[in-house]
Amino acid sequence: MELRVNNEIHEVDVEPEMPLLWVIRDILNLKGTKFACGISQCGACTVHIDGEPVRSCSYPASAAQGKEITTIEGISLDASHPVQQAWVKHQVPQCGYCQSGQIMAAVSLLEKKARPTDADINAAMTNICRCGTYKRIRDAIHDVAGNTAENTLAYEA
Amino acid sequence: MNKQFNSSRRKFMLTSAAISGGFALGLQLPAKAQDAVSGNDINIWVQINPDDTVTIKYARCEMGQGSMTSAPQIVADELDASWDQVRIEYVDVNEHFRMDRAWGAMVTVGSQTIRNSQEYLRNAGASARAMLVAAAASEWGVPASEINVSNGVISHAISGRESGFGALAAAAAEQAVPETVTLKDPADWHIIGQSKPRVDIPPSVDGSQVYGVDVELPGMVYASMATSPVFGGSVISFDATKALTRKGIIDVVAIDGIAVAVVADNWWRANKALEEVEIQWDTKGNGEVSNETILAQFNESLAAPDAAPMPNNAGDADQALANAEQVLEADYFTPFLSHSPMEPMGATVRITGERVDIWASTQSPEGLVGEMVNALGVEEENVYAHRVQAGGGFGRRGGSSDYARAAALIAAELPDGTPVKMLWTREEDTQHDFYRPLAMYRLKGGLDANGMITGWKARIASGSILNQMRGAPLRGGVDFTAVEGFTQLPYNIPDQFQDFKLTPTHVPLGFWRTVGWSQTPFAREQFIDELAVAAGEDPFHFRLKHMAEDELSRHILEKVAEAIGWDETPAAGLYRGIATTEPYGSYTAAAVELSVNDAGVINIHRIVQGINTGHMVNPDNVIAQLEGATVWAISAAMWGEINIDQGKVQESNFHDYRLLRMAQMPVIDTVLEATGGFWGGVGEPGQAPILPAFCNAIAAATGTRVRSLPLKHHGFSLA
Numbered sequence: 001m002e003l004r005v006n007n008e009i010h011e012v013d014v015e016p017e018m019p020l021l022w023v024i025r026d027i028l029n030l031k032g033t034k035f036a037c038g039i040s041q042c043g044a045c046t047v048h049i050d051g052e053p054v055r056s057c058s059y060p061a062s063a064a065q066g067k068e069i070t071t072i073e074g075i076s077l078d079a080s081h082p083v084q085q086a087w088v089k090h091q092v093p094q095c096g097y098c099q100s101g102q103i104m105a106a107v108s109l110l111e112k113k114a115r116p117t118d119a120d121i122n123a124a125m126t127n128i129c130r131c132g133t134y135k136r137i138r139d140a141i142h143d144v145a146g147n148t149a150e151n152t153l154a155y156e157a
Numbered sequence: 158m159n160k161q162f163n164s165s166r167r168k169f170m171l172t173s174a175a176i177s178g179g180f181a182l183g184l185q186l187p188a189k190a191q192d193a194v195s196g197n198d199i200n201i202w203v204q205i206n207p208d209d210t211v212t213i214k215y216a217r218c219e220m221g222q223g224s225m226t227s228a229p230q231i232v233a234d235e236l237d238a239s240w241d242q243v244r245i246e247y248v249d250v251n252e253h254f255r256m257d258r259a260w261g262a263m264v265t266v267g268s269q270t271i272r273n274s275q276e277y278l279r280n281a282g283a284s285a286r287a288m289l290v291a292a293a294a295s296e297w298g299v300p301a302s303e304i305n306v307s308n309g310v311i312s313h314a315i316s317g318r319e320s321g322f323g324a325l326a327a328a329a330a331e332q333a334v335p336e337t338v339t340l341k342d343p344a345d346w347h348i349i350g351q352s353k354p355r356v357d358i359p360p361s362v363d364g365s366q367v368y369g370v371d372v373e374l375p376g377m378v379y380a381s382m383a384t385s386p387v388f389g390g391s392v393i394s395f396d397a398t399k400a401l402t403r404k405g406i407i408d409v410v411a412i413d414g415i416a417v418a419v420v421a422d423n424w425w426r427a428n429k430a431l432e433e434v435e436i437q438w439d440t441k442g443n444g445e446v447s448n449e450t451i452l453a454q455f456n457e458s459l460a461a462p463d464a465a466p467m468p469n470n471a472g473d474a475d476q477a478l479a480n481a482e483q484v485l486e487a488d489y490f491t492p493f494l495s496h497s498p499m500e501p502m503g504a505t506v507r508i509t510g511e512r513v514d515i516w517a518s519t520q521s522p523e524g525l526v527g528e529m530v531n532a533l534g535v536e537e538e539n540v541y542a543h544r545v546q547a548g549g550g551f552g553r554r555g556g557s558s559d560y561a562r563a564a565a566l567i568a569a570e571l572p573d574g575t576p577v578k579m580l581w582t583r584e585e586d587t588q589h590d591f592y593r594p595l596a597m598y599r600l601k602g603g604l605d606a607n608g609m610i611t612g613w614k615a616r617i618a619s620g621s622i623l624n625q626m627r628g629a630p631l632r633g634g635v636d637f638t639a640v641e642g643f644t645q646l647p648y649n650i651p652d653q654f655q656d657f658k659l660t661p662t663h664v665p666l667g668f669w670r671t672v673g674w675s676q677t678p679f680a681r682e683q684f685i686d687e688l689a690v691a692a693g694e695d696p697f698h699f700r701l702k703h704m705a706e707d708e709l710s711r712h713i714l715e716k717v718a719e720a721i722g723w724d725e726t727p728a729a730g731l732y733r734g735i736a737t738t739e740p741y742g743s744y745t746a747a748a749v750e751l752s753v754n755d756a757g758v759i760n761i762h763r764i765v766q767g768i769n770t771g772h773m774v775n776p777d778n779v780i781a782q783l784e785g786a787t788v789w790a791i792s793a794a795m796w797g798e799i800n801i802d803q804g805k806v807q808e809s810n811f812h813d814y815r816l817l818r819m820a821q822m823p824v825i826d827t828v829l830e831a832t833g834g835f836w837g838g839v840g841e842p843g844q845a846p847i848l849p850a851f852c853n854a855i856a857a858a859t860g861t862r863v864r865s866l867p868l869k870h871h872g873f874s875l876a
């Protein structure tokens with residue numbers, strides 16, 4: 001089947017029911033998208049399909065044909081996306097394993113709503129972070145949005 | 158130490174200098190390598206490069222706890238480097254073993270990285286600095302005492318001479334290693350104590366960070382495995398006929414007689430096929446173990462006449478209780494818990510002749526190497542454990558390297574040189590952990606007419622991690638990890654008696670973030686509140702009046718009380734709880750402010766979390782660790798439990814092992830104290846006071862004293 005990932009067309013020979021996550025990771029060798037639960041619970045595997053955040057562990061590859069798939073590797077070439085920059089500025093990641101998924105969810109939220117409220121963030125950011133980085137994720141999203149109350153930083157620029 | 162050792166060390170020096178075009182500077186080495194190399198000219202921690210950059214080696218692991226940044230900060234400070242010129246590199250594990258473990262411990266557990274390496278890291282930086290100064294002195298013909306080093310610049314004010322590090326590196330490497338160095342006064346630190354951005358963060362935002370699960374090698378095959386669902390069980394037989402007909406399946410193998418693995422050309426295919434392997438399991442007599450049988454066993458332990466008394470017992474607790482005005486007694490229960498780091502267990506192993514290469518997220522490179530030696534019978538120095546970031550550790554990857562062993566045994570079944578990546582499903586990960594021990598506590602306390610605690614007894618019933626995982630005999634019959642929190646009360650109680658009753662089950666036990674301190678404060682600090690209530694006193698002031706002799710415990714407790722405004726009445730409907738702990742060499746306290754509605758819905762308004770680490774290397778990272786530890790504790794408090802039925806774990810994935818998410822993230826304010834004089838831990842201590850402070854607040858709000866976890870079983874939910 002033919003898949004369009006990060007603006008590139010890939011011809012892959014896989015079972016139609018193979019989850020998109022495993023095609024991305026093991027066939028296309030894009031390792032930024034992570035496996036953590038496999039049952040659509042945690043969001044570590046979040047990618048965009050036609051701009052919508054999708055948990056790729058539970059999304060058959062065949063259903064993605066003809067659609068535009070974007071992974072963490074595709075949102076910028078040099079970590080220059082404002083969300084990525086805010087993640088560094090706020091020192092969000094701990095182990096980092098969930099953060100590709102968190103960033104993909106945040107990018108999508110901000111594309112839909114440039115100035116999200118706390119309630120919007122709660123509704124859109126349902127990914128699990130075992131390290132517990134939620135406060136900084138929230139601060140970083142507010143920072144990108146220009147919601148200024150939260151912008152004070154404890155570390156040096 | 159023998160000659161071979163010295164020659165390999167020399168070779169290392171030449172190689173590393175040749176590779177980098179720079180020079181490794183010298184000094185004392187940790188542990189036993191120290192004797193072997195005194196007077197030698199290598200500093201294994203600091204390398205100065207011709208372009209003025211400084212490469213600082215990092216020996217431990219990184220899993221988000223931040224010490225890959227903070228440990229090198231310590232070296233850079235004593236070196237008087239500028240942080241901008243510092244590059245950080247992992248120590249190569251194989252080189253470490255070949256050099257008789259010259260870099261000390263690599264294992265990254267127990268909040269020990271900074272505490273246990275700060276001294277040799279400071280020495281490394283200071284010694285390298287002294288050698289640069291000596292080189293400048295001889296080159297410029299001036300006394301070393303007149304030379305200043307600051308921010309990566311070596312200067313002599315009188316002559317106006319000045320140099321970067323790079324230009325003097327070669328000459329510095331020729332200098333004698335100083336016998337002793339004077340370490341800085343903490344007041345002069347300029348990199349220690351600064352919130353330097355973590356070096357492992359940038360790759361975590363663009364998908365380029367490499368975790369164990371991300372390793373990809375030419376010719377790689379993939380494996381998924383199923384271990385006996387009943388702990389201690391084994392494989393009687395398996396039928397892989399159907400699985401072998403599926404696309405891409407390469408092999409189906411039994412591992413250690415306790416698990417079956419399917420190997421395929423991609424992981425998804427291996428895992429799908431595994432579902433079709435029919436496995437007959439032998440439960441080895443553990444098929445009847447359940448929550449009920451375990452609870453009965455623990456209740457027996459609480460009353461058992463024979464238990465191991467603890468060394469800190471003092472006075473006559475029974476007599477004190479008999480004389481007390483009021484006596485309280487309560488039992489507390491904390492369940493088994495799984496680690497559930499976001500990256501499931503897995504490892505990649507390639508065996509090529511005598512050589513073994515392994516890539517695995519770990520907290521213990523030593524454990525990985527040891528497991529390869531055990532599983533495959535290879536020589537330690539032929540094991541190459543490659544460095545990767547761990548997708549969370551929390552203790553799971555520091556004790557047993559069972560997952561690495563499994564991958565090695567699969568690799569051993571494959572043609573020589575074939576790399577295999579073995580990865581567990583989340584279900585396998587949840588059900589084959591080394592769990593936080595289930596423990597019960599029976600506490601007795603006596604109060605006199607002045608509301609002072611005069612007598613105290615504690616019975617701790619728990620399995621033993623040390624005994625079960627390591628087969629270690631228990632000193633005096635007590636597992637110190639199970640009783641931490643009770644070994645040295647911060648409260649001045651003249652007559653106290655505490656003992657430990659070993660209560661083994663078939664459930665594997667392991668070090669779970671904060672270990673004993675993750676659970677003992679739930680009992681201790683709630684019981685202190687129970688005593689305060691019985692005495693008719695405020696829980697904060699009740700604690701203080703028993704802490705006359707413990708300055709540091711008082712200090713952090715007072716700071717936290719001040720930050721939450723303890724002595725001012727909270728707004729209507731809000732209630733507070735407070736607790737104090739002294740884990741991992743640090744002092745931590747927490748206060749929680751919340752409301753609870755009639756339906757039992759808890760709304761956490763604010764958590765104040767305080768820590769005194771003595772010296773503090775990277776404050777922002779300490780804040781991050783406190784935030785994370787709080788999330789960890791609230792998840793455990795609300796929902797955390799691993800249930801056993803028919804010998805197996807009932808929970809399997811995040812739908813039934815629930816973790817806190819963004820919408821329920823409480824507001825956390827942190828209080829950082831660095832009073833100096835000691836080096837305390839950071840990663841684990843933060844959690845310790847949260848649980849009891851939270852439950853004390855719930856008791857204040859509702860009158861319900863929750864003595865067993867999780868809270869969901871008591872009609873509580875989180876807003």
Ligand code: FES
Binds near residue numbers: 038044055057
């Ligand atoms: S791995 Fe897809 S949601 Fe968890």
Ligand code: FES
Binds near residue numbers: 549
């Ligand atoms: S940063 Fe570790 S799981 Fe989110």
